[in-house]
Structure formats: structure tokens, C-alpha cells
Amino acid sequence: MKKFLKIAFVIILAGLLLYGFNKYTDGMLEQTMGHLVYKEVSTTNIREHVKKENKNIKTLSNQVNSKLTNEELAVFETIYDGISTYKPSVNIYQTMETERIFEIFDLVLCEHPEIFWTKGDCSFSSSGRLTFKYPYSYDEVKQKNALIEKKANETIKEINPSGSDFDKALAIFDYITKHTSYATEEAKHLDDHFSVSTIEGVFLNKRAVCSGYAKAYQYLLSLAGLDAITVPGVAQTPTGKNNHAWTAQVVDGEVYFSDATWGDSYEKTEKSDFISHTYFLMNSAEMKKTHSCNTLFSCIKSDAKANGYFLEQGLYFEEYSMSALKSKIKECISNGDMGIELKFANSKVFEKTVRKLFDEQNIYIILNTIDPFSKHIKTDFINYSCDEEHNIITIFFEKN
Numbered sequence: 001m002k003k004f005l006k007i008a009f010v011i012i013l014a015g016l017l018l019y020g021f022n023k024y025t026d027g028m029l030e031q032t033m034g035h036l037v038y039k040e041v042s043t044t045n046i047r048e049h050v051k052k053e054n055k056n057i058k059t060l061s062n063q064v065n066s067k068l069t070n071e072e073l074a075v076f077e078t079i080y081d082g083i084s085t086y087k088p089s090v091n092i093y094q095t096m097e098t099e100r101i102f103e104i105f106d107l108v109l110c111e112h113p114e115i116f117w118t119k120g121d122c123s124f125s126s127s128g129r130l131t132f133k134y135p136y137s138y139d140e141v142k143q144k145n146a147l148i149e150k151k152a153n154e155t156i157k158e159i160n161p162s163g164s165d166f167d168k169a170l171a172i173f174d175y176i177t178k179h180t181s182y183a184t185e186e187a188k189h190l191d192d193h194f195s196v197s198t199i200e201g202v203f204l205n206k207r208a209v210c211s212g213y214a215k216a217y218q219y220l221l222s223l224a225g226l227d228a229i230t231v232p233g234v235a236q237t238p239t240g241k242n243n244h245a246w247t248a249q250v251v252d253g254e255v256y257f258s259d260a261t262w263g264d265s266y267e268k269t270e271k272s273d274f275i276s277h278t279y280f281l282m283n284s285a286e287m288k289k290t291h292s293c294n295t296l297f298s299c300i301k302s303d304a305k306a307n308g309y310f311l312e313q314g315l316y317f318e319e320y321s322m323s324a325l326k327s328k329i330k331e332c333i334s335n336g337d338m339g340i341e342l343k344f345a346n347s348k349v350f351e352k353t354v355r356k357l358f359d360e361q362n363i364y365i366i367l368n369t370i371d372p373f374s375k376h377i378k379t380d381f382i383n384y385s386c387d388e389e390h391n392i393i394t395i396f397f398e399k400n
Contacts, residue, residue, distance in 0.1 A: 060229040060248055060255070060300060061111045067299050071096065072104060079130065080108045083115055086138055089131040098124050105130075107296055110230040113215035113222075116148065116198035117141045119191070135194065144200060151203040152223060161224045165251040166312060169258070169281065172220045176202065176213060177263040177275045183207040211245040213260040218247050226250060231257070231300065233293035246279070246291060254304040256281040259291070266339075274339040278392055281308040289389060310343040318345040320352045326366045329395070333376060339396045350391035358384065363395070374400050 065073060071094040082090035092101060105122055109115060123131045136144065159175050161168035180202050186193035187209050195201045201208035202216035214230045221228040228249040235244035246259040259279035266274045279287075283302040293300070310316040315328060325342065332340040344350040357363040367379040374380075376399070383396040 059227045060250065063299055064107065064111075064229070064296060067296070068104075072100070075101060075104050076108060079105050080112065082130070083108065083118060083132055084112065086117070086134070086141065087132070089129055092124070092128045092130050101130065103294075103296060106232065110232060110297075113199050113219045113230060114145075116144070116195070116200045119194045120197070144204065148199060148203045152199075152219060155203075155220060156223050165226055166281075166308075168224045168226060169221065169249060169251050170309075172217060172224065173258060173260055173263060173277075173280055174275050176217050176220070176260045178273055179206055180213060180216070180260075180264060181207050182261065182264060183209050183212075210259075210261040213264070214245040214247045217258065217260045218249075221247075221249055229297075229300070231293050231297045233291060233297070235259075235292075236290045241292075244291065246287075248297070248300045248302075249281075251281060255300065255302040256283065256304055256308065257287040257291070257302060258282070274337075274394075274396065276394070277309045277313075277341060278387060278390055282306075283308075286390070307343060310341070315341060316343050316345070317349065317353070319349055320356055322356070322362060322366065325353075325357075326369065329366055330370045333370060333397065338377075338399070339394060342393045342395070344391040344393075347388070347391060350386075350388070350393070353393060354386060357393070367397075376400065 065076065068076065075092055075094050075096070078090050078092060081087075101124055102122070106120065109118070109120060117134055117136050119133055119135060121133055123133070125131070134141075155175060159171045161171040183193065183196040183201065186196045186207065190197060190209070195205065195212075196208045197211040199212065199216045199219050201212040208216065211230065211232070218228040218230050226249060228247055230245055231248050232243070232245050234241045235246075244259075244261075246257060246261070248255060248257055250256075257279075258281055262279045263276050265276050281304075283304045283306055286306055287302070305311070307316050317324065328342070329340060342353070344353060357366075363382060363384075364380060367377065367382070371377055371379055377397045378400055381398060383398075385394045386392075387394070
């Protein structure tokens with residue numbers, strides 16, 4: 001009996017000592033034990049996938065990471081290793097400001113859109129312990145991840161992005177904007193609907209906010225072998241500057257910026273699901289008119305040729321030409337498109353075109369010439385919008 005009591009006393013004492021040590025080190029023992037039993041989540045490592053498809057090319061992620069110090073790179077790898085394998089927490093042994101650690105945490109998520117199982121928040125203790133917050137259980141993550149990867153691979157097969165990098169990027173951009181609705185209501189309560197800010201929102205729910213659009217676009221681009229990264233920052237909107245996210249990508253060897261969220265800027269209806277390409281493949285000079293990235297991403301610059309999409313599609317005009325405009329509008333209607341974006345070389349040509357088409361009503365002469373009996377569209381009624389910032393006119397047609 002005495003021997004039993006001695007053993008029990010030793011066990012209790014050891015337990016109290018371990019409990020005290022765990023509390024004193026802010027949970028280091030608990031964390032260590034957790035690391036021994038964690039299970040890796042099997043996901044597609046987007047950065048590695050792009051490296052395999054584009055050997056010997058310095059990726060956009062590499063560009064950003066090259067601006068980090070060796071200590072910051074070590075923190076990046078520690079955070080990525082922890083969150084990608086669903087560890088409860090990690091120890092940060094490097095000495096740096098807490099705010100910088102959180103910036104690097106955000107960078108990990110921007111480079112790895114496949115990590116959808118976090119709200120993007122974490123806590124850091126004075127002992128150097130970074131604790132992750134997971135709204136999903138490990139089993140839920142596995143189930144959702146399987147569904148997301150299945151949907152993403154089906155999407156790639158469905159749109160079959162082939163041909164040039166431009167063709168692939170355009171097909172994926174159009175798919176994301178066409179099949180996703182902006183989650184206006186959910187955005188008011190992101191803590192309760194955080195999935196709209198990840199690829200889960202796009203692939204499983206078809207509803208997302210800007211980060212969801214950007215990450216899903218990045219994810220599919222990467223599956224198609226194209227380099228991309230999500231860029232956080234602020235954007236100028238009618239209500240002022242707001243937090244925003246968009247995508248930097250490499251197309252045919254050139255860096256560009258695209259904003260899939262703003263590609264979905266027109267309301268979807270039964271008659272139209274028009275996609276705007278104003279913010280598809282912009283260079284730095286074009287993008288900075290409305291978008292400003294966070295400091296970590298300022299090293300990503302684009303000196304690519306301006307107006308890339310509009311030049312490629314024959315929608316760029318250096319002068320007003322009624323016959324040239326008629327040709328493109330006719331092509332648009334023949335393809336069954338219910339809207340067209342026209343970009344002009346400068347404000348002078350833009351203003352002249354607005355005056356000729358709408359003030360002098362040349363647009364109705366064009367429509368009646370194209371469809372004289374109104375078989376396909378209403379030839380006496382249109383809606384249009386003018387973007388003076390980018391010298392773009394968008395015209396919407398209505399079916400008869």
C-alpha cells in the first residue's frame with residue numbers, strides 16, 4: 001500500500017511540475033506534444049507547381065521573398081510549415097516586431113492560396129509562441145480540400161486553357177468573374193463568413209470578396225502553369241480608399257496586374273453576365289491610378305505595354321472611326337455578347353466618340369445597319385457607361 005502511495009505521489013508531483021512548466025513557458029510543452037501528433041494536410045503546393053512548370057524562372061514569390069532578411073525568411077518558413085500542416089502553433093526564435101511577424105504571416109497566405117483553413121488571424125505571446133486560429137477541424141479541412149481540388153481540376157478541364165499565356169489568363173479570368181458573385185452581405189460580417197475571403201468561397205460557394213477572387217484566380221493560373229501572387233493593398237472607390245486584393249501575374253514573360261473582382265463590377269442578370277476587362281493585364285502605370293499595394297509587394301513592377309487586352313482584341317482606337325466601331329460592334333453581337341468595351345488612345349478621342357455616338361446618336365445608325373429588322377437586339381435602346389479615368393466606353397445591348 002505504501003509503495004502504491006509513493007508511486008501515486010511521484011505521478012502527481014510530476015504532473016504538477018509539467019503543468020507548471022507548461023504555464024510558465026506559455027504552453028511550450030503542449031505545443032511540443034501537439035507537433036508530435038499532427039497530420040499533414042495534403043494540398044497542392046502552388047509555388048512548387050509553378051516552379052516545376054517554369055524551371056529556372058525567378059517567380060513573383062521569389063521576388064518578394066528576396067527583399068526579406070535571413071531572419072524574416074526563417075520566420076516565413078516556420079509559419080508556412082506550421083499552418084500548412086495544421087499545427088496548433090509554432091515557436092518564433094527570431095527577434096522582431098510583432099507587427100512584422102503578422103505581415104509575414106499574411107505574406108504566406110498571399111503566396112499559398114491553397115491554405116484556406118484560417119481566418120487569417122493569429123496571436124503572438126511574449127514567449128515567442130505564434131498560435132494559429134482554425135475555424136475548421138482537421139477532418140473538415142481534409143473534406144473541404146478534396147472538394148476544392150476536385151472542383152479546381154474540373155474547372156481547368158472545362159475551360160481548357162490552351163494556346164498562349166494570354167489565352168490561358170483570359171479564359172481563367174473570365175471563368176472566375178462569370179461564375180462568382182460578390183458576397184456583399186457576407187462582407188459585413190467576415191468573422192462569421194470568412195470562407196468568402198478564400199478559394200473555398202469561389203470553388204464551393206460561388207460567392208467571394210476581393211481576396212477570394214484574387215486567390216482563386218492565382219490558384220487556377222498556377223494549375224495552368226502560370227506564375228501569380230495575390231497582392232494586398234488599398235483601392236480607390238467611389239466611397240473612398242478601401243482595403244483590397246488583386247493579382248500580379250506573368251504572361252508571355254511580362255509582369256501584369258489583374259483585378260478579377262473589378263472584372264465582376266457589373267450586376268449579373270438573366271439577360272447578361274457581362275465581364276469587364278478594364279482591369280485585366282494592366283501595367284504599373286495603369287494600375288497605380290486606382291490601386292496601391294502594401295509595402296512588401298512594392299518590388300513587383302510592370303513595364304509591360306499598356307492597353308494589352310484592348311490591343312490584342314482589336315478594341316483600341318487611336319481615332320474616331322464609325323466604320324471601325326461598327327465592325328467591332330457587329331462582331332460582338334454576332335458572337336452573342338450583350339456588351340462591349342471600347343478603349344481610346346486619349347481623352348480627346350474618347351470625348352469625340354462620346355459626342356458622336358451618343359449626343360449625335362450615331363450608335364443607333366450603327367445598330368440599325370447591323371440589325372435592320374431588330375431580329376437580335378433592340379436597335380432603338382441601349383445602356384452605356386463612360387470611364388473617363390481610362391478612356392473606356394462600355395455599351396450594353398438588349399435582346400429583342
